[in-house]
Amino acid sequence: MNKLEITLTFLICLLCFTEITDAQVRKGSDMVVSGHGWYGVDVEQTRPGLKSYGYMTYEASVGFQTNPADSCAFAHAFGYPMISVGFSLASMGDFKFYDQTRLPSLYSVYGSFERSLIRMPRASFGYMLDFGLTYNPGRYDPVNNPGNNWLSFPFMAYFGAGAFAKWHVGKRWEIGADLMFRHFSNGRLALPNEALNALGGGLFARYRLSDYDCAKYRVERKPYQEFEKGMQYMVVLGGGLHSCMAEWNAYVETEPDPVKKKDVHLRKHPKLSLSFDALYRYSLRYATGLGLDVFYSSNMEELEKSDRLFYGDEAVDNCPGYSPVSVGVAVVQEVYWRNLAVHVAVGAYPYRKKGVNGPEAKAAGDRERGWHYEKAGLRYYFPELGNTFLGFAIKSHSIKAEYLEFSIGVRL
Numbered sequence: 001m002n003k004l005e006i007t008l009t010f011l012i013c014l015l016c017f018t019e020i021t022d023a024q025v026r027k028g029s030d031m032v033v034s035g036h037g038w039y040g041v042d043v044e045q046t047r048p049g050l051k052s053y054g055y056m057t058y059e060a061s062v063g064f065q066t067n068p069a070d071s072c073a074f075a076h077a078f079g080y081p082m083i084s085v086g087f088s089l090a091s092m093g094d095f096k097f098y099d100q101t102r103l104p105s106l107y108s109v110y111g112s113f114e115r116s117l118i119r120m121p122r123a124s125f126g127y128m129l130d131f132g133l134t135y136n137p138g139r140y141d142p143v144n145n146p147g148n149n150w151l152s153f154p155f156m157a158y159f160g161a162g163a164f165a166k167w168h169v170g171k172r173w174e175i176g177a178d179l180m181f182r183h184f185s186n187g188r189l190a191l192p193n194e195a196l197n198a199l200g201g202g203l204f205a206r207y208r209l210s211d212y213d214c215a216k217y218r219v220e221r222k223p224y225q226e227f228e229k230g231m232q233y234m235v236v237l238g239g240g241l242h243s244c245m246a247e248w249n250a251y252v253e254t255e256p257d258p259v260k261k262k263d264v265h266l267r268k269h270p271k272l273s274l275s276f277d278a279l280y281r282y283s284l285r286y287a288t289g290l291g292l293d294v295f296y297s298s299n300m301e302e303l304e305k306s307d308r309l310f311y312g313d314e315a316v317d318n319c320p321g322y323s324p325v326s327v328g329v330a331v332v333q334e335v336y337w338r339n340l341a342v343h344v345a346v347g348a349y350p351y352r353k354k355g356v357n358g359p360e361a362k363a364a365g366d367r368e369r370g371w372h373y374e375k376a377g378l379r380y381y382f383p384e385l386g387n388t389f390l391g392f393a394i395k396s397h398s399i400k401a402e403y404l405e406f407s408i409g410v411r412l
Contacts, residue, residue: 030065031209038202055094061086074337077284084112101147104138108158123167130160142261149192159183171211176204187404191248234277236409241268250306269299271403293328300324307355323353345375370397387411
């Protein structure tokens with residue numbers, strides 16, 4: 001991740017955290033301090049050389065529990081969620097390998113959104129979402145750390161989602177348990193990028209700086225902020241850098257000498273996109289619609305050359321061909337908190353020619369050749385600037401990242 005990408009990511013994350021905490025700080029919502037221990041297991045338990053699949057994560061966070069005293073309409077619409085910022089240490093060294101491979105501990109800073117769907121005097125049940133940045137002090141090295149094909153870049157994106165149950169012990173203490181899915185990936189900024197997908201459970205304890213009173217969350221309040229139901233249209237220009245899996249297979253995977261592998265330096269190729277979204281805003285929180293995406297890849301010559309080296313001339317000559325332009329149609333969902341939106345799209349390609357795309361590509365770990373794609377990220381809208389917005393998202397295929405995309409757009 002170059003300096004520009006780090007700066008853009010930090011800026012957007014800072015805008016997002018400021019947006020979701022502004023109302024809480026302004027109205028003095030209840031502050032909560034939390035400690036959390038979590039044990040997770042790698043869900044892809046087929047990695048070569050690995051003999052144990054679990055690891056521990058230790059977390060500390062500070063949160064703001066919104067309540068009816070807050071005039072924020074979105075706090076009311078989401079049932080008065082808790083917004084937190086936290087720090088975690090994932091002890092990846094708990095993974096054990098048959099060779100000399102060792103994984104480092106991962107250090108993450110993240111924001112968390114926790115919503116209680118059921119509130120009772122002594123217990124609450126709901127879901128939580130985490131989104132953050134992770135620092136990885138260890139790197140892939142074909143000589144000294146050959147099995148670390150998950151974590152090959154200093155910075156990664158972190159995402160977590162799960163469900164929780166918590167019990168109120170007295171008026172200020174809470175204890176709870178959760179079940180979570182966690183994902184770490186560098187967004188294909190470097191290879192190898194097998195990423196880490198883990199599923200597990202944890203226990204947490206919290207202390208509130210003010211007394212908990214279940215009754216106050218049942219106060220009915222009408223949102224102060226009106227919104228107009230109807231269609232809204234977005235035009236979005238995006239771009240990012242991409243490391244090509246086909247080049248990795250052709251020039252690194254086929255090289256038997258680890259020392260020579262270390263001398264291979266793959267280029268990062270620019271990716272561009274132009275998107276047109278048409279969404280129907282049917283509530284304060286949600287808008288749903290369709291998107292038309294046009295993608296441009298700059299590495300078609302290198303891709304064809306790599307395919308000929310790895311798959312052979314016959315496979316390339318019989319493939320659909322190579323075109324730098326792909327066209328996708330997607331179902332799009334946005335979830336709003338004031339000027340912040342979580343943006344998710346799931347789409348398919350009516351037009352795409354990316355070379356060899358059969359079972360052989362999937363077997364080689366190149367899921368980018370598939371017929372469907374996903375996007376997930378954040379957008380921050382600037383109403384005072386004509387509803388322009390900045391955003392970032394991970395574009396992926398079958399939950400395997402293709403690239404990290406930064407975008408600028410306007411809502412019409």
